Amino acid sequence: MKAAAFKKQNEMAIIDAPKPSAGAGEVVLKVHNCGICGSDLHACQFGFGMPSGSIMGHEFCGEIAEIGAGVRGYEIGQRVCALPFVMCGECDRCKRGMEIHCHNLKGLGLGQLPGAYAEFVACSAKSLFRLPDNVTSRDGALVEPLSVGLHAVKRASIESGDTVLVMGAGPIGLATLTWAKAKGATVVVSELADGRGELARKLGADVVVNPKTTPPVDKIRELTGRSPELIFECIGVKGTLDQAMSMIAPRGQIVVVGVCMEPDQISPIQGIMKETSVDFVLGYDPADFDETINALTSGKIRPQPMVTDIISVDQVPEMFEALRRPGNRAKVMVEFPH
Numbered sequence: 001m002k003a004a005a006f007k008k009q010n011e012m013a014i015i016d017a018p019k020p021s022a023g024a025g026e027v028v029l030k031v032h033n034c035g036i037c038g039s040d041l042h043a044c045q046f047g048f049g050m051p052s053g054s055i056m057g058h059e060f061c062g063e064i065a066e067i068g069a070g071v072r073g074y075e076i077g078q079r080v081c082a083l084p085f086v087m088c089g090e091c092d093r094c095k096r097g098m099e100i101h102c103h104n105l106k107g108l109g110l111g112q113l114p115g116a117y118a119e120f121v122a123c124s125a126k127s128l129f130r131l132p133d134n135v136t137s138r139d140g141a142l143v144e145p146l147s148v149g150l151h152a153v154k155r156a157s158i159e160s161g162d163t164v165l166v167m168g169a170g171p172i173g174l175a176t177l178t179w180a181k182a183k184g185a186t187v188v189v190s191e192l193a194d195g196r197g198e199l200a201r202k203l204g205a206d207v208v209v210n211p212k213t214t215p216p217v218d219k220i221r222e223l224t225g226r227s228p229e230l231i232f233e234c235i236g237v238k239g240t241l242d243q244a245m246s247m248i249a250p251r252g253q254i255v256v257v258g259v260c261m262e263p264d265q266i267s268p269i270q271g272i273m274k275e276t277s278v279d280f281v282l283g284y285d286p287a288d289f290d291e292t293i294n295a296l297t298s299g300k301i302r303p304q305p306m307v308t309d310i311i312s313v314d315q316v317p318e319m320f321e322a323l324r325r326p327g328n329r330a331k332v333m334v335e336f337p338h
Helices: 038-046 137-155 171-182 194-202 216-224 240-247 268-274 286-298 313-323
Strands: 002-008 011-016 026-036 059-067 079-082 120-124 128-130 163-167 186-190 207-209 230-233 253-256 277-280 307-311 331-335
Touching (some): 002 313, 026 137, 026 313, 059 120, 059 137, 137 286, 137 307, 163 240, 171 194, 171 230, 186 216, 216 240, 230 240, 240 268, 313 331
Parallel strands (some): 163 186, 253 277
Antiparallel strands (some): 002 011, 026 331, 059 079, 079 128
């Protein structure tokens, strides 16, 4: 089968790989769609110890093509999405609802298990989530990044009518915006790229500001009469957390969703003087997938504007190269014939 795999740092390649078989407790999916994630770009850039030839891709949806021994409740042809990891379900963390921190976790698409930039992917039946007929396969591949945004919003106690600041309108910033709006908040988005700012508007942002021309803290003060009390930092580059700390109101909360891959500096005295709460989030819980699918099914969230590009698997290497440069793209979706 055709697949896109990590070749070496900063380089992806198209390979011919064996089609996977479903082991005990597994299914094989015929992949319909798989999104390109910022984590994929980081992994390709930094390597993360991935062996050459590792098939990447972890934001996926597909139909069941093969069912392994011991799997019950699923049928050939059913459309599903899946958690991109295998958890043991037995350790103390799994039993506490912290599956993404499972002591025996095996990740899919980042070197441990083959991912879904491929015509077929094997995954644990325990990781599957059925998709209703009215949820498209493209939306099914958005469940994973949308669940990241939901997980971040759930770490903050948003109440209807609150005003929040989302820093960055990349895919995760847009997912966070989507859920903040769904929870009833007024959302100000800070974004440098005009194209991404327009996507934020389409997804319901009440105000979009370019921080080069309009300090977002000034816009929040104009709207509410005070500094922001809740900021989602969704940029993940050096200096943005410190910027958030400079803007936050006393006893405010910063939720860090963006992934900064280098050492950074903050001024602790800012946090001390304001008694700032800073929460870092990672991924999601299985319950976040359920809530996301339910919201897509009911139409509570309509994330389709997030998808700016649909490409074939053959285009993955050149798209990885293009995404290394900042621009107006948001979610790029790899689509397979189905």
